[in-house]
Amino acid sequence: MKRPISILVAAFALFAAFLALEVSTDSIGMRSAVAGLFVPQDTLKGPKIEFNEEVHNFGKIEQNTSPTTTFMIKSVGTDTLEIVSANPSCGCTAVLLDPAKKRLAPGQSVELKVTFDAHNKAPGNMTKVITVSSNAVNGAQRQLRITGDIFKSTVAHAGSAMSIQGVFEGSCASCHVEKGKGELGAKLYEADCAVCHGDAKEHKPGADIASDAMMNYEPSEWKKIIADGVPNSNMPAFHTKHKGPLNDEEIASLVDYMSAFKKNLMRERQMKSLNGGGASTGTSNTHK
Ligand code: HEC
Ligand code: HEC
Secondary structure, three states: OOOHHHHHHHHHHHHHHHHHHHHHHHHHHHHHHHHHHHHOOOOOOOOOOOEEEEEEHHHHHEOOOOOOEEEEEEEEEOOEEEEEEEOOOOEEEEEEHHHHOOOOOOOOOOEEEEEEOOOOOOOOOEEEEEEEEOOOOOOOOOEEEEEEEOOOOOOOOOOOOOOOOOOOOHHHHHHHOOOHHOOOOOHHHHHHOOOOOOOHOOOOOEEEOOOOHHHOOOHHHHHHHHOOOOOOOOOOOOOOOHHOOEOHHHHHHHHHHHHHHHHHHHHHHHHHHHHOOOOOOOOOOOOO
């Protein structure tokens, strides 16, 4: 009865020792075993490809802009590298590769220009892939990535100079006409005018309503400016007779609103200068 137990114990001890040996050699032994199986890439002969970077992070990307980056593709092998194609994963990514430079002798390199178009892209993180196909022995299909964090733009027409032509038509109407439909006075101003008139810091091309530039007019002058626009500028002609969206009544409601606004402003300024008393702070003349 004693013997089988001692054999069992001995067998277990051997097994345990084997396990311990296995574990202790694992970290070093395994690595050299793997290295032995695969030929190190440096000794591969033939065309090889290398990039200056494989992931480009644009960081913050403003909606409606098109940031660009340039990847460098380098031929680092012992044979001519032939680039077959560079295909983006999305129609929103454009790539530019000089077709005359698709064959690269060892040591030569070529630029791959990548442009991401963030027009109408939802805010948030994005990653797009560009697959570079070539005859490289170190990867016939290599993936480059562009990433970034898209944030909502305060600029509606960034990147392209807008023409006033057609501002009240087609898709332009959604922002420049629709919101004001059925509205009068302050609400109509908010919809049709404040889209362009406001804080210059928010890229508004037109002056703020409270500015002297807007207020220093008589009602009849406002009426004319709104109806006929300002020639050779981005102030459109709003009257229906110029194919604009506003009739006489709607324009009159705007003029009334601006007149009331001006009256209020004058009263506020008067109050301020009265309250300011003798101790002049120099603020009585500013418009706010
Ligand atoms: C998504 C809403 C939106 C759409 C659609 C839109 N606009 Fe605008 N537009 C704006 C805003 C907001 C401004 C004020 C400037 C800014 O924020 O870029 C503006 C300003 C303008 C300006 C003055 C630009 C300047 O800097 O002087 C013009 C001209 C213009 N739009 C024309 C158009 C035309 C033409 C279309 C159609 C092709 C159009 N817009 C479509 C929102 C829009
Ligand atoms: C597409 C953008 C746009 C829209 C929409 C727009 N404006 Fe303008 N507006 C301008 C620009 C730009 C100017 C400056 C023109 C210039 O160069 O003199 C201007 C000028 C004016 C002026 C003359 C004061 C000045 O600064 O020269 C008045 C008044 C005015 N706008 C009122 C309005 C009213 C009221 C509305 C709404 C019915 C409106 N605007 C809608 C762009 C716009």
